[in-house]
Amino acid sequence: MIKQNQTYLNRLHVVMDAVCIYFAGFAAWYIRFKCTIFGFWLNQEIFDLNRYYPEFYQYQKPLISSLILLLLLYSFFGLYTPKRYQRGSKELVNLVKANLIGLGLSAFVITVWQIQNFPRSLYLLFYLFNFIFGLLSRYIIRRILKTNRKKGRNIKHTVFIGFSTSAAAYIDRIKSNPQWGLKVHGIFDDLVSDNFEYRGIKKIGTLSDLAAYLEKTSLDEVAITLNLNEYHKLEQIVAICEKSGVHTKFVPDYYNFISTNPYTEDLDGLPVINIRNVPLTNTMNKLIKRLIDIIGSIIALILFSPIMLIVAILVKKSSPGPIIFAQERIGLGNKPFKMYKFRSMGVQDPKKEAKEWTTKNDVRVTPVGRVIRKTSLDELPQFWNVLKGDMSLIGPRPERPLFVEKFKEEIPRYMIKHQVRPGITGWAQVNGFRGDTSIRSRIEHDLYYIENWSLGLDIKILFLTFFKGFVNKNAY
Known part of the structure; x- marks a missing residue:
């Protein structure tokens, strides 16, 4: 039933998008050529009654072509995938990508073929309206689905096969997200007691009862959440589930050390799962990010040069010693580098400094340094590190060698952060994990960034840095 509902919803969504695209074309034409309020701003000649302006019917062919192009782009960027688990932010980014590519293709075709009556303001307005209408329609759909699922409609029915840490984690997330609309009927397990219950989800049988249950019960999916020591039963369970025709998903009991988006390789028919997917190991991704770092650091050094000059003068006057403080940090590939900062403390013994955190009201910090x-x-000065290639504009913050040695023994997966260049700002920093905050939470955010890197995420972090990333209440 859920599959059928999803098919109807996808078709309805395509129709809604087609209507939005067509209406965006009409709105752009009307405002560009007919609306005197906006027309004066866009085209002061609109009051010339003798001037010819194209009618809307003349744009039907290019509008239909744009409609088909955009629907294909929406499909390519996954905008018609089920929204049950999809984040709204990801859908927003994909909507932006589709419209930007559509805008670029339209501008290219109009310019190369020199198509008449297509001023830039017309197709800019069209894609602006199309993005707004698309955003509104998706927001409305999400609100309707969320409301209905909370009321017990459009529910997906499932059972768990086996109880494990992955089963507990899955149930926790289902309970925390009622908008997903998932109803767990129970758990089949051989190891727990007959009266076992976890957060209201009860054991309803053993693994030997599964085949009979699936024959007489209509389910939307089955989640295999076996304990690691029961994996020898996996082949038999999969065969039972597939025989019943129910959709089956596998939630591994080793989820705590595998990434959320691992990728597989086909070795002559043998699927090989790579535990961690790091997008920045891709040559093209590395090239794009490095190019942005070079351009961004040059622009930043030029823009901030007056401020840097003032800070340099204040630091020099605040206490004896060098203006720039160079400290050894660990970067890409576990290699050390010298990270530059304006000196904020009095000159001290490097060996002593390397072993101490800065604390609140630290006497070593000068008044200028505190500010x-x-x-x-x-x-x-770290923009110079970025230009040199030691750092990136955005990435995990680098740490001193002493603390790297300490944390790699205490915090699982800590060293993964050195698979990318360290950054001036990062996902952990814009989420408040700077200075004297939880190192474990910081690493969790760093790992999320490493495994989910995209240009869109970098732009988001850069945007958030300007609003809440500069002033740090935990910086002492």
């Missing part, structure tokens, strides 16, 4: 640390102005 530039709080406002992150001490980090400005």
Whole structure:
């Protein structure tokens, strides 16, 4: 039933998008050629009664062509995949990508073929309206689905096969997200007691009862959540599930050390799962990010040069010693490099400094240093590190060698952060994990960034840095 509902919803969504695209074309034409309020701003000649303006029917062919192109782009970017588990932010990014590519293709075709009566303002307005209408329609769909699922409609029915840490984690997430509309009927397991219950989900049988249950019960899916020591039963269970025709998913009991988006390789028919997917190991991704780093660091050094000059003068006057402080940090590939900062402390013994965290009201910090640390102005020389290639504009913050040795023994997966270049700002920093905060939470955010890197995520982090990433309440 859920599959049928999803098919109807996808078809309805395509129709809604087609209507939105067509209406966006009409709105762009009307405002560009007919609306005097906006027309004066876009085209001051609109009040010339003798001037010819194309009618809307003349744009039907290019509008239909754009409609088909955009629907194909929407499909390519996964905008018609089920929204039950899809994040709204990801859908927004894909909607932006589809419209930007559509805008670029339209501009290319109009310019190369020199198509008449297509001023730039017309197709800019068209894609602007199309994005707004597409955003609104998706918001409405999400609200309707969320409301209906909370009321017990459009529910997906499932059972769990086996109880394990992955089963507990799955149930926790289902309970925390009622908008997913998932109803777990129970658990089949051989190891737990007959009266076992976890967060209201009860054991309803053993694995030997599964085949009979699936024959007489209509389910939307089955989740295999076996304990690791029961994996020898996996082949038999999969065969039972597939025989019943129910959709089957596998939730591994080793989820805590595998990434959320692992990728597989086909070795002559043998599927090989790579535990961690790091998008920045891709040559093209690395090239694009490095190019952005070079351009961004050059622009930043030029723009911030007056501020850097003022800070340099203040640091020099605040206490004896060098203006720039170079500290050894660990970067890409576990290699050490010198990271630059404006000096915020009095000159001290390097061996002693390397072993100590900065604490609140630290006597080593100068008055000027306290201000530039709080406002992150001490980090400005790191744009030179970015230009050199030691760092990136965005990435996990680098740590001192002593603490790297300490944390790699205490925190699982800590060293994974050195698979990418460290950054001036990052996902952990814009989420508040800077200075004297939880190192474990910081690493969790760093790992999320490493495994889910995209240009869209970098732009989001850069945007958030400007609004809440500069002033740091935990910087002492």
